[in-house]
Amino acid sequence: MARLFGTDGVRGVANVGLTAELALGLSVAAAHVLGDANAFEGHRPVAVVGRDPRASGEFLEAAVIAGLASAGVDVLRVGVLPTPAVAYLTGALGADFGVMLSASHNAMPDNGIKFLARGGHKLDDAIEDAIESHYRRYGVGDETWDRPTGAAVGRVRQYNEGFDRYVAHLVAVLPNRLDGVKVVIDGAHGAAARVAPEAFARAGAEVVYTLGTEPTGLNINDGVGSTHLDKLRAAMKEHKADLGIALDGDADRCLAADAEGEEVDGDQILAILAVAMKEAGTLRRNTAVATVMSNLGFKLAMEREGIELVQTAVGDRYVLEEMKQHGFALGGEQSGHVILLDHATTGDGTLTGLMLGARLAATKQPLADLATVMTRLPQVLINVKDVDKDRVETCLELQAAVSAAETELGSTGRVLLRKSGTEPLVRVMVEAVGHEQALSVCERLAESVRLHLG
Known part of the structure; x- marks a missing residue:
């Protein structure tokens, strides 16, 4: 069963x-x-x-x-x-x-x-x-x-009283106010459609535009939110804002966009906050926690900044377990789950966005410049649907295909196959020095998954 x-x-x-x-x-x-x-x-x-x-x-x-x-x-x-x-x-x-x-x-x-x-x-x-x-x-x-x-x-x-009490908590834990920061917020027509704009406004930011903030009960995540960034990216360029944040339906994760509408993913957000917390002396044990899905560029950035990196299995619950067990303060995923354990017991997209805004306000630097703390290596992810995901680790033919791909990439890339914990699909991720190679290898492996697990 x-x-x-x-x-x-x-x-x-x-x-x-x-x-x-x-x-x-x-x-x-x-x-x-x-x-x-x-x-x-x-x-x-x-x-x-x-x-x-x-x-x-x-x-x-x-x-x-x-x-x-x-x-x-x-x-x-x-x-x-x-x-x-x-x-x-x-x-x-x-x-x-x-x-x-x-x-x-x-x-x-x-x-x-x-x-x-x-x-x-x-x-x-x-x-x-x-x-x-x-x-x-x-x-x-x-x-x-x-x-x-x-x-x-x-x-x-x-x-x-829950709404006001939670918003007050978010604002109270910020290291500094967000005065002077212009923000666009995409609430995914979800649970933070009211919370996020209110929290940013109380923290001093100028909320110049919102989208995904009119939930009807039927439109949650429908073309908006952290899985659909096109509208946020366009709004950033149109409204000349400093920071754009996109939440998901329950607002436990956050992705961002800079003034030119370029995406800033969870790895980059984590890197920006890790450096900020190291400078402030709040990065306990000088360590950040991430999953094996994190871009190789994140690992290289942490090495360059003198920050230890601990990697876990995919899933914010595993990041959180590692943080709680060893007393770390910061961890997260490329998808935008960022856990600030001194202030939250789970990923908090609104808090993550606020902390990012606080960093912009404190440094007076554009988000694009802050994001250069790491360089993303080309990474391709393909979700293969309607397959027997439970056989991904035991299918010999598929394991042979993965071994061949790893040999082809050598030390300059990597392959990761994992089954989704919430959907009937297998995620195929490939990183390489060049995008064309990453795409080619990823497509071949995705086809192998369809062939052997379909």
Whole structure:
């Protein structure tokens, strides 16, 4: 039986793979596993519940709240807020756990459920397995668990202060104000459509233009956001802004664009912030954490700047685990997940953008100049869809093709194949000295994946 939890919670097409019944049952299971973990005499578990603006989030939120309250958990309903806001509020309010309803950068028909432990931290695999085991054991409608009645059932309260409290936190942790910085914001019609413009304005920036800030429940990530940068890049040139930021649906990641509309990716953002934090003395153990997907140019830049680099498996959860285990302050992914562990327990796109703006304000340098801290080597990524992704590491024919490609590239490039944790696809990435070679090798490997895993 396939595991329900992927690399970032439980996801699926809302009302097909991710139903109200599943949301209800998982919430009951989470109430027992996470609520009981902090149980003591006289204590009623409390959960913070938030969501992104997807239309399906409305009925899924109702199911989650019903499940939690039926299991004796008091619920603080914070409404539409980013994933990092729910994580922050879970910690700041002393809640026992948090629940976020979002499918991040996925298209609107999808949705997801993500549980957060006490303090706003992501769950480890063992806790997710315990929740899933409880769900599969009891299911929905089973009467064998001890159901509270009367005054013991959970109560539900709207917590409207979450927006202001989270925005105030973002502004308070900045090293300096953003006065004089002109910003364009793409909110992906997502969870930070209101948060991001407000936070930048309060921090002193001039928000000269916004897009993706009018969510209807149906348009999240639709041609906007961190997976669709064309509109942001065009707006940067039109409005002559200093900094453009693009968030994803739940605003846990951020990509940027400079004044000429050129993309500044997660590796470059991470490099800029690493140098800034080293200068400020806040880069603990003089180390940045990144994944094996990071561009070779990032690794070379860190070596040149005298900053240690630790690399992990792909996924912000693995970056976060490494940071927590060894006490590092900065880590992230090329996709724009940047974790500033002194101020957030997960990737926070709005905070990342604000920190980037603070660096511009402090140095008075254009973003394009700051981004030259690293030179990106040509990198080609092809997502091969509708293949048996679980065989990517065991297919002998595919491994032979990878070995041949690595021999061809030698020490001047690299190959990485990995299965997606949230979608039915295999990601093929190739780096080389020249773009044409990287593209050629990547296309051949992608075709090999289709042939042998299709």
